[in-house]
Every structure is written in C-alpha cells, then in structure tokens.
Amino acid sequence: MSFKHYGSRKSGSVGWLLQRITGIFLIFAMVGHYILMHYTPETGHSYEQSIARFSNVYWKMFYLTFITLGLWHGLNGIWSILRDFKMKSWLAITLYGIIVISGFAFWVLGVSTALKF
Amino acid sequence: MKVTLRIFRFNPETDSEPYYKDYEIEADPKDRVIDVLHYIKNEIDGTLTFRRSCLHGICGSDGMRINGKNMLACSILLQDLGYSDANKTYKKPIVIEPLPGMPIIKDLVTDFTDFWKKYEAVKPYLITKSPPPERERLQSPEDVELIMEASKCILCACCTTSCPSTWSNEDYLGPAALLKAYRFIFDSRDEATDERLDIIDTPNGIWRCHTIFHCVQACPKEINITWHISKLKQKLVEREI
Ligand code: SF4
Numbered sequence: 001m002s003f004k005h006y007g008s009r010k011s012g013s014v015g016w017l018l019q020r021i022t023g024i025f026l027i028f029a030m031v032g033h034y035i036l037m038h039y040t041p042e043t044g045h046s047y048e049q050s051i052a053r054f055s056n057v058y059w060k061m062f063y064l065t066f067i068t069l070g071l072w073h074g075l076n077g078i079w080s081i082l083r084d085f086k087m088k089s090w091l092a093i094t095l096y097g098i099i100v101i102s103g104f105a106f107w108v109l110g111v112s113t114a115l116k117f
Numbered sequence: 118m119k120v121t122l123r124i125f126r127f128n129p130e131t132d133s134e135p136y137y138k139d140y141e142i143e144a145d146p147k148d149r150v151i152d153v154l155h156y157i158k159n160e161i162d163g164t165l166t167f168r169r170s171c172l173h174g175i176c177g178s179d180g181m182r183i184n185g186k187n188m189l190a191c192s193i194l195l196q197d198l199g200y201s202d203a204n205k206t207y208k209k210p211i212v213i214e215p216l217p218g219m220p221i222i223k224d225l226v227t228d229f230t231d232f233w234k235k236y237e238a239v240k241p242y243l244i245t246k247s248p249p250p251e252r253e254r255l256q257s258p259e260d261v262e263l264i265m266e267a268s269k270c271i272l273c274a275c276c277t278t279s280c281p282s283t284w285s286n287e288d289y290l291g292p293a294a295l296l297k298a299y300r301f302i303f304d305s306r307d308e309a310t311d312e313r314l315d316i317i318d319t320p321n322g323i324w325r326c327h328t329i330f331h332c333v334q335a336c337p338k339e340i341n342i343t344w345h346i347s348k349l350k351q352k353l354v355e356r357e358i
C-alpha cells in the first residue's frame with residue numbers, strides 16, 4: 001500500500017469541463033428526443049418521415065452534434081469510471097485503446113448514416 | 118441502562134483474522150463512546166487497543182466507525198446514537214470498528230502512514246518567495262474568511278476513509294489532503310499556487326473526486342469539504358482556459 005507521487009501530468013480540467021458542458025447539452029437533447037420521438041407520435045416514426053428529417057439541414061446539424069457530443073460524453077464517462085480503479089498500465093492502455101477505437105468507429109458510422117440523406 | 122458494545126478485534130501477532138467481541142456494560146445515555154471504551158479497557162479487558170489523546174474533539178486521534186459511520190468517539194454521546202433511555206436494556210449493540218480502508222495495526226488502531234504521505238504531498242505549509250515585510254504578512258478579514266472553514270480540519274481522516282473513491286483507488290489523494298491544498302492555495306499570503314495546483318491536477322489527484330459527499334457527512338468539524346474541492350476544480354479550469 002505505497003503511495004505514489006505524482007508527476008505533474010496535465011490536465012484533467014479540460015476533460016472535466018467538457019464533460020459538464022456536453023452533459024448539459026445532452027439533458028436538453030435527450031428530453032427533446034423523448035418528447036419528440038416517444039410522446040408525440042404525430043412527429044412521425046415512419047421511414048419517409050425519418051428520411052425527411054434527416055434531409056433537413058438543421059436536423060442534420062442537430063444529429064451530427066448529438067452523435068459527437070453524446071459519444072464523447074459517454075465514452076469519457078466510462079474512462080473516468082475506469083480510472084477510479086488501480087490498473088496496471090498495460091490494462092489501462094488497452095482499455096483506453098478500445099474506448100478510442102470504438103468511439104471513432106461509432107462516430108464514423110453515425111456521421112456517415114446522417115450524411116447519406 | 119444496559120448496552121452491548123460489539124467491538125472489532127484484531128491482533129496481527131496472534132489472530133489469523135479479525136473478529137467481533139461483545140461487551141455488555143452498564144452505561145449512562147450521556148456517556149460518550151470514548152468513556153465506555155475506557156471503561157471496558159480499564160475494568161474488563163485491558164487488551165483492547167484504541168487511540169485517543171485530547172478527549173475533546175481537538176486532536177483527531179480517535180476517529181473510528183461507530184454504527185457504520187465514521188466519527189470521533191470523544192464527540193458522540195450514546196444518546197446521540199439512539200441509546201437514550203437510562204432504564205432500558207438495549208438489544209441492538211453499538212458496533213465499533215476501525216476507520217475503513219486503512220491497514221490495521223491492532224484493534225481500533227489504524228496505520229496512518231499513507232494518509233500522512235498524501236498530506237505531505239500537497240505541501241501543507243505556507244510557501245513564500247517574496248522577501249518578508251518588516252512586520253507580519255497581513256491578511257484582510259475577507260482573506261481569512263476564505264480559508265477559515267478549511268483551517269478547522271483536525272486531520273482525523275474520517276473523511277478520506279469514508280470516500281468511495283479512496284476505497285476503489287488507495288492512491289487517490291483524498292478529501293483531507295485536497296482540503297489542505299485548498300487551505301494554502303486560497304491563502305492570500307501563499308506564493309506556491311501553481312506548484313500546488315500541479316500536484317492536485319494529476320490522475321490520482323482531484324479528478325478522482327466525483328462529488329459523492331460522503332466526506333462532508335463524515336467530517337466531525339462539519340466542514341463542507343466538497344464545496345472546497347469544487348472551488349479547486351474551478352480554479353484549475355480557470356488556469357487551463
Ligand atoms: S466528495 Fe469527493 S472527496 Fe468527498 S467523498 Fe465524495 S469523492 Fe470523496
């Protein structure tokens with residue numbers, strides 16, 4: 001149970017701030033999403049109506065922001081939880097790699113889907 | 118009244134693992150937990166080992182877990198724990214354990230080595246670089262107000278050992294050391310702000326705090342530790358952007 005000090009390794013502050021900013025965005029986006037998609041069926045769940053939304057430039061911008069910030073928030077949150085546990089550095093690097101690669105893959109998938117229409 | 122104290126016992130020289138021992142005693146609702154521990158040690162079982170010094174909530178040496186909560190044994194009456202009827206025989210025991218997450222030296226005595234290392238890491242002393250003024254380095258009442266609450270800390274470790282982040286990562290700096298960092302970072306006379314911010318802005322430093330507030334609940338001095346940690350986070354963000 002030795003205590004390791006601590007080289008200065010800057011910095012967690014930007015990640016911490018971004019996590020909060022993206023979190024606030026997601027609160028509004030998620031509430032909006034639920035109201036729109038689950039409580040007001042007339043907004044349309046059919047294929048044609050979804051395509052119409054995706055073709056609208058404002059909706060497209062919203063979806064791209066949602067995908068980017070949602071993914072970043074979620075994956076940064078997972079990484080932050082993992083870092084609460086003591087890990088061997090090989091394990092930390094592997095887990096970090098999995099998070100970055102899967103995040104990038106999901107982002108490409110999401111963005112390419114949104115841009116198709 | 119009659120109460121039973123169920124006390125965590127462990128002597129690493131003779132016991133292969135810890136156990137709990139019950140002591141049924143006659144006590145007064147106005148007795149403090151430390152009084153009944155003294156009674157057991159002096160009258161029933163001299164092998165019981167615990168720390169204490171001032172007996173008045175000043176030295177911070179008798180932090181322990183009482184009925185599941187970290188507190189000072191000298192600052193809690195039995196009636197505050199719900200044992201308030203002088204004529205009753207209580208069935209529910211008062212469970213007394215050492216502070217959690219620390220190595221145990223014997224019974225209720227834990228090893229503070231790591232706690233002090235974390236404390237030392239934040240440089241818990243005033244650092245000045247400018248030449249000393251003719252008289253003392255003055256502070257305004259507002260300057261003092263800013264660090265007043267943080268200065269009340271008696272280093273009992275009740276906060277750090279109640280923090281889930283410390284339980285999952287023993288290298289986490291912990292609330293007591295962070296509070297001490299605040300005490301000097303926000304001291305208007307101190308001139309090592311950046312140095313100290315660098316020390317807490319590390320993977321095992323301040324970012325392991327997830328604002329869970331256990332530390333605040335545990336602090337016998339009622340210091341709002343999480344508020345102070347949040348001020349440090351704000352200061353780090355301001356420095357970075
Ligand atoms: S607020 Fe932070 S330091 Fe306090 S118990 Fe929670 S995680 Fe630990």
Ligand code: SF4
Nearest residue numbers: 270271273274276336
């Ligand atoms: S902040 Fe409170 S609980 Fe923590 S060491 Fe200081 S006095 Fe004890």
Ligand code: FES
Nearest residue numbers: 172174176177191
């Ligand atoms: S004995 Fe000093 S604080 Fe309790």
